[in-house]
Amino acid sequence: MKDLNQQLQALKVIPVIAIKDAAKAVKLAQVLIENGLPCAEVTFRTAEAAQAIQNMREAYPEMLIGAGTVLTSEQVDQAIEAGVDFIVSPGFNPTTVKYCQQRGVTIVPGINNPSLVEQAMEMGLRTLKFFPAEPSGGAAMLKALSAVYPVNFMPTGGVNPENVKDYLAIPSVLACGGTWMVPNNLIDEERWDELAQLISEVAAIIG
Template sequence: MSDIVQKLDAAAKKAPVVPVLVVDSAASAAPLAQALEAAGVTIAEVTLRTADGLKVIEAMRKAAPGLIVGAGTVLSGRDVEAALAAGAEFLVSPGMSPGLRAALGGREQLMIPGVATASEAMTRAEEGFRRLKLFPAAVAGGVPALKSLAGPLPHLKFMPTGGITEGDVVSYLAQPNVFAVGGSWIASQADIAAGNWDKITGIAKRLLAPA
């Protein structure tokens, strides 16, 4: 098992809730990282959906060295290289394409690709991906889908993301094939933009309390 997979697994064991962050301004990065770290969050995914996404990754890593910061919405080879150059420790994509996989150049262990079916999960596993994202989780079957996949594919571990609410977290984390749960509502784009750091810390603490 690669170092990053071991690192993610260890961090997720401590705090299995992963904020999926859409951050408009790099000025928000440091206080956001500190707010998440104060709640006990160990892993954060910064999406590349905004112009400052790469700067946010770099700034969050500097502000909270103990926080594992990855890049989400990685869609191309350019995204891969830019995210890694910015200091992203892992990568997340909504799916996988031949071009994106080729761009990884043997670095599949860094990527958590999205899958929605058993066939996609089996294919990604054959290609060398070690952890997968069930996406969009609610549309792809949610907890019942994960229960169904656990029987024939017990060796695969998932980070379900997409359409998951706070009330769903406990049931997702109860599944043996789930290593973490991701969600953008943990630290919403609006709360980040408004600087609601105490609110973000409170939500994350509440989610991690039963974990």
């Protein structure tokens, strides 16, 4: 079994999803898998997140599934119970990090400056989310951080088809998180063919 870093590096792009109706989660997972991105970061921005994760996990046990926008210990518990492989948070909250470590689940917390990188390293973390990537200086900022810190990054926030290769070209970047291939309106309206087209285009870009 590959560890999380190896899986992220192999996938290169992680679709970041806000799903309003958990009943659509299994079909969405099927479209992701069939079009070359067998992974999802389901964000806790909606009330249906935990159920959506559980539905995906039961239907596709081998799929790589993360829980995103995790802000509290309660959400960590919900995510673990639903069957996630890893946790992602938008910022660096030592309380949440410690709780994930106590529960034995990998957390990839968000950072966007040197001080936060060092705080994360102090807690034993070596894989971090760079968020929000573009507003925080983009690939240039990430190259500067990579030059001094022996950590891996998952940039998210403003990553798109035009710049994703710039990020992936940085040796410390394992994968990029992105929403552009899983827009909310297409999920809400069950426009699966259009989603499939967007997802397959991403797979072609990074292939």
